[in-house]
Amino acid sequence: MRYLESRKNLTGSACGIAGIVLSFTGAAGSLWPVIVVALYAAGALIAPPERPPAPAFPDAAEQLDALRSDFTTLRAYLAEVELPPAAAGRLSELDTLFEALLEPGWVSDPDHLHMLARAVRQDVPEAVDTFVRTRWWSRVAPGSEPPERHLERQLSALHEEAGRIAAALQDAEAIRQEAHTRYLEERGKS
Incomplete structure (x- = not known):
C-alpha cells in the first residue's frame, strides 16, 4: 500500500500514461507495451526518494x-x-x-x-x-x-x-x- 502512494509509483504512472497517450496518437506503433513499461520504469527511477518523517521530539x-x-x-x-x-x-x-x-x-x-x-x-x-x-x-x-x-x-x-x-x-x-x-x-x- 505504501508503494502505491509513493513518489516512485506516482511518477512512473504519470510517465506510463504519457506512453499510453503516445500509443493512441500512433507514435509508438506496435511496440507500445514496451514503451509504456519503459516510460513507467524511467519515471520510477528518476523520481526523488521518499523522505522519512522528521522525528517528533517532546518540546x-x-x-x-x-x-x-x-x-x-x-x-x-x-x-x-x-x-x-x-x-x-x-x-x-x-x-x-x-x-x-x-x-x-x-x-x-x-x-x-x-x-x-x-x-x-x-x-x-x-x-x-x-x-x-x-x-x-x-x-x-x-x-x-x-x-x-x-x-x-x-x-x-x-x-x-x-x-x-x-x-x-x-x-x-x-x-x-x-x-x-x-x-x-x-x-x-x-
Missing part, C-alpha cells in the same frame, strides 16, 4: 512535565533514606531550589533543562545511593574518609549548579523588566 513544556514527575519520584525515594543532619539540611535546600526551578514557565532554555534533568534523574540519586552503600562498607572497614563528607560536597556542588541556573533566570527577568521599562518610556515620548 520544553513536555520535557518539564516529565521532569516534574521524575522529581516527585526522587522525593519519594529520598524520604525513605536516612541521611546525616548536615546532608539532610543541604538536600532540603537543594529540594527547595529544584522545586522553584521546576515551576511552570521558568526554565525553558534547553541547557538549563538538561542540567536540571541530569541532576534530578542521575546526580542526586547516585550521590545518595553511593552514600548509603559506602556508609555500610565504612562500618565494616573503618579508617577511610567518612562518606558523609563526600555526600555534603556533592550536594553542595549540585546546589551551586542549580544556583547558577536560578541566577541566570533572575538576570533574564531583570533584563526583560528593564527592556519593558525603556519601551514604555520611549512610547510615552512619542
